[in-house]
Amino acid sequence: MKLLFTRQALSIQVHPGDAYARTMGEPHGKTEAWYILSAEPDSAIAAGLKQELTPEALRAAIEDGSIADLVAWHPVRAGQAIFIPAGTIHAIGPGLVLAEIQQRSDVTFRLFDYGRKRELHVDAGVAVAEAGPMAPAEAPRSLGDSRTLLVANPYFVLERVELAPDATRVLNASQETWMLGLSGDASLGSTDISVGEAAFLDQERCTIHAGHAGLRALVAYLGPEPRRDLLRIPDQTRVDPSAEQPRGASISQPRGSAPAPSRIAENTL
Secondary structure, eight states, X not given: OEEEEESSOOOEEEOOOHHHHHHTTOSOOOOEEEEEEEEOTTOEEEEEESSOOOHHHXXXXXXXXXXXXXXXXXXXXXXXXXXXXXXXXXXXOSSXXXXXXXXXXXXXXXXXXXXXXXXXXXXXXXXXXXXXXXXXXXXXXXXXXXXXXXXXXXXXXXXXXXXXTTOEEEEEEOSOXXXXXXXXXEEETTEEEEBTOEEEESSEEEEEEEEEEEEEEEEEEESSSOOTTSEEOGXXXXXXXXXXXXXXXXXXXXXXXXXXXXXXXXXXX
């Protein structure tokens, strides 16, 4: 999980899938999703191209810079999720704060950089890019019990969770799970979570109790399918004192020492 803050347009780029990444000695490609936390008026992201291009035409567009006119820009608003599969040509415009959930990889092929004189990765970019319009996005879907499915793919699932004031649930994080506070606050086992704070859990089960303003949060975990037992009402779950303690490879640390999502400035992308 990363938090991105953009004051200027980021480079037009593309990430490889798993198969190509492994030819480079990397364990993973990079499929990702963005959740818009705030957006200035007229903010936009680019995803896909306006039209299909042959590999030869894509190469020419990268080399002469005309790819900047071929990417498809989409207006965005706070609360919107965007799925960016590996191979999607994409960029992030200025005036945005967003959370990025991704495969654990930083492999990026830059195709256009707005005159910033950094290296472009023409051959690799052409090799991995899906040079055409992006497929239509699936609409968010209610999963019941305060859960909304935003993105699901073989690599991760992203949900938005909304708990009413003073509501209590048991969070079952049987595998790598991230939570990012969007509004309100809650106690999460022995720690707390509020706006902009993140928690990482793995092989844990803990009680989450929303504060007086409730809690709205993102929750991301390994795919491919939504977990039916992610949240349970306490009287439907057998909870004992050991359930509040980390198990296995878990990380659950006191407030202020939990690993925070990376904060990435635009000049690195």
